[in-house]
Amino acid sequence: MNQRSLGDWLAYLEQLHPSAIDMGLARSQQVLERLRLGVLAPQVVTVTGTNGKGSTCAFVASLLRAQGLKVGVYSSPHLLRYNERVLIDGHEASDEQLCEAFAAIEAARGDVSLTYFEMGTLAAFWLFKQSALDAVVLEVGLGGRLDAVNLVDADVSLVTSIGVDHADYLGDTRESVAFEKAGIFRQGKPALCGDLDPPQPLLDKVGELACPFFLRGRDFDLASTDSHWQWRGTAGDGASIELRDLPLLDLPMENAALALQAFLLLGLPWNEQQVRQALLDARITGRLDRRVVQFAGKPVELLLDVGHNPHAAEYLARRLAARPPRGRRLAVFGLLADKDLQGVLAPLHALVDDWAVAPLDTPRSRPAAELAQALTNLGATVKSHPGVDAALDAQCAQATADDQILLFGSFFCVGEALAWLERQAPMNGVDGSAG
Numbered sequence: 001m002n003q004r005s006l007g008d009w010l011a012y013l014e015q016l017h018p019s020a021i022d023m024g025l026a027r028s029q030q031v032l033e034r035l036r037l038g039v040l041a042p043q044v045v046t047v048t049g050t051n052g053k054g055s056t057c058a059f060v061a062s063l064l065r066a067q068g069l070k071v072g073v074y075s076s077p078h079l080l081r082y083n084e085r086v087l088i089d090g091h092e093a094s095d096e097q098l099c100e101a102f103a104a105i106e107a108a109r110g111d112v113s114l115t116y117f118e119m120g121t122l123a124a125f126w127l128f129k130q131s132a133l134d135a136v137v138l139e140v141g142l143g144g145r146l147d148a149v150n151l152v153d154a155d156v157s158l159v160t161s162i163g164v165d166h167a168d169y170l171g172d173t174r175e176s177v178a179f180e181k182a183g184i185f186r187q188g189k190p191a192l193c194g195d196l197d198p199p200q201p202l203l204d205k206v207g208e209l210a211c212p213f214f215l216r217g218r219d220f221d222l223a224s225t226d227s228h229w230q231w232r233g234t235a236g237d238g239a240s241i242e243l244r245d246l247p248l249l250d251l252p253m254e255n256a257a258l259a260l261q262a263f264l265l266l267g268l269p270w271n272e273q274q275v276r277q278a279l280l281d282a283r284i285t286g287r288l289d290r291r292v293v294q295f296a297g298k299p300v301e302l303l304l305d306v307g308h309n310p311h312a313a314e315y316l317a318r319r320l321a322a323r324p325p326r327g328r329r330l331a332v333f334g335l336l337a338d339k340d341l342q343g344v345l346a347p348l349h350a351l352v353d354d355w356a357v358a359p360l361d362t363p364r365s366r367p368a369a370e371l372a373q374a375l376t377n378l379g380a381t382v383k384s385h386p387g388v389d390a391a392l393d394a395q396c397a398q399a400t401a402d403d404q405i406l407l408f409g410s411f412f413c414v415g416e417a418l419a420w421l422e423r424q425a426p427m428n429g430v431d432g433s434a435g
Contacts, residue, residue, distance in 0.1 A: 004103075005095070009098070010082055013116045014116055016115070016116070017114060017115040023143070023147075024146055025146060025148065027114060027118065028122060028148045028151055030109075031105060031108050031109045031112055031122055032125070034109075035104070035105075035126060035129075037151075038151070038152065038153075039152075040125055040129055040133065041072065041133040041134060041135050042134060043064075043136075044135070044136050044138065044152055044155050044156075045060050045137045045154060045155065046149060046156075046157050046158070048147075048160070048181045049162070050160070050162055050163035050311055051312045051315070052160035052161055052254070052255045054075060055284050055287055056255040056258055056259050057075055057139045058073075059256050059279065060137050060262055060263065061282075062281050062282040063260070063279075064134070064137070064266075065089075065278070066274045066277065067268050067274070069134035070132070070133050070134045070135075071087075071090075071134065072086070072087065072088050072133045072135075072136040073086075073087040073138075074121070074125075074137070074149070075087075076117065076139065076141050077411050079286055079418055080415055083098065086123075088128070088131050089131075089133075097127055102123050105119055105123050105126060121141070121149060121151075122148070135266075136152075138152065144180050144181040145179070145181075145183020145184070146183070150183060153186050153189075154184060154189065155189060155266070156262050156266060157184045157185050157189065157190070157192065158194070158258055158262055159178075159181050159191075159192065159195065160194045160195070161195050161311060162178050162195045162199060163309065163311040175199045175200065178198060178199035182205035185205055185206065186209065187209045187210065187211075188209065188210055188211065188212075189209075190212045190213075190214060190265045192220075192258060192262055193216065194216045194255065195216070212265075216257065219233070220260070222253055222254065222256075222257040224253060228244075228245045229248060229253050230242065230245065231243045231256075233260055235264055236265050236267065241264060241270070243260070243275065247280065249279060249280070251282060251283075251284060260279075263275075285418070286304050288305055289304040289305065289414075290304075291421060293421060295424060296396070298401060300396045300399050300401075300403075301325075301403070302407060302421075303404055303406050304408070304414050304418070305407075305408040306411050307408050307409070308339050308411070309339060309340060309343065309344065310343030310344060313343065313344040314347045316347075316348065320351045325404035327404070328353040328354065328399075328400075329352050329403070329404050330355075330398070330399055330403055330405045330406070331355045331395075331405070331408070332358070332406070332413075332417070333357050334359065334360045334368075334388060334391075334413040335365075335366045335371065335409045335410055336360070336362070336364045336365060336410055336412070337364055338364065341370070341371070341374050353381070354382075355372075355375050355382035356385055357375065357383070357391065358386065358390065360410055360412040361387070361416060362412050368384040368385065368386075387416070388416040388417060388420065389420050392405070392417060
């Protein structure tokens with residue numbers, strides 16, 4: 001009987017392989033084949049992209065579950081608990097389930113060295129295989145072609161957006177990134193792209209594999225007003241499908257449009273009322289995530305977002321500009337050292353009245369002094385703090401009921417904020433997305 005706790009397992013996994021990231025599928029493939037994990041469910045949807053993977057997965061899973069299907073979702077990273085990475089029928093995998101899965105992978109790997117992410121991915125696959133699922137939704141961790149998620153063949157493959165991020169691994173051009181992300185496409189299987197201008201390497205891969213290709217702006221699209229949005233898509237037989245007067249969503253509607261097109265191609269019953277409700281039901285922690293808490297006897301509004309690259313920052317800026325607070329907007333900001341600081345700040349600095357910056361609890365953190373200097377150079381009002389907790393305390397102390405506190409910049413930053421929130425007194429039932 002395995003006696004390791006989940007914490008023990010995660011600590012063990014962190015030292016199992018000499019490097020945290022080791023691109024390639026050969027090692028994981030050996031273990032996958034030993035455990036016969038190549039087929040996880042009758043329907044597999046794989047999602048990659050520079051931004052929008054999490055919300056797209058949430059929309060796809062919600063649409064599938066609205067059909068009464070039993071759905072598994074694998075995503076990364078987590079914010080508070082590792083269990084968040086593996087959802088089975090809408091519920092996080094338990095510590096006991098994860099420990100059992102890690103033990104199964106450990107027993108099967110023999111002398112094959114696996115990274116933390118590879119062990120976690122195979123463990124998720126093992127749990128999905130045990131759970132007799134109808135469908136699984138897999139979020140790529142990094143890139144696509146050489147990511148462990150790509151060990152499993154997808155029935156439908158989605159690319160949300162293409163921008164430069166993780167340049168050390170994916171290259172520093174949109175073309176190199178597109179090549180890596182197109183690696184999830186499969187021969188003759190539908191390939192979808194939510195980027196309006198996909199680079200040529202992605203189009204070349206579509207042609208090479210003879211994939212039925214569905215491109216936003218051509219085969220599916222959306223349009224919105226101040227009060228509603230509408231969608232059109234293309235069924236597998238070429239028929240055009242439309243949804244009109246949809247209520248505005250809190251999560252990005254571009255990603256909802258992509259998820260709708262994917263769902264349409266899976267050949268499941270199309271019940272318009274079910275589809276509408278499934279879109280409204282989709283939720284994801286840390287993306288335009290609004291919380292109201294009691295701080296020192298007063299209500300304080302927080303908006304949490306994991307936007308940490310220029311593309312995500314530009315989207316966040318558009319949403320913030322459309323929904324200004326009644327009072328001031330105060331920010332808490334932390335960023336990893338390998339992210340484009342200037343590119344993240346450029347669209348956002350003018351939308352914030354006061355900044356609090358802090359280092360993150362990871363060796364990869366960018367120093368607060370660098371964040372403060374960059375903001376000072378932009379003419380911003382900024383103070384440095386020793387940690388995210390202290391920065392949140394300071395901004396909440398000065399906030400009024402009309403102010404909004406924006407916390408963003410990294411999964412680490414939002415994770416620390418969620419832990420801070422658990423120690424506060426939440427308002428009754430006020431917890432959701434910003435819209």
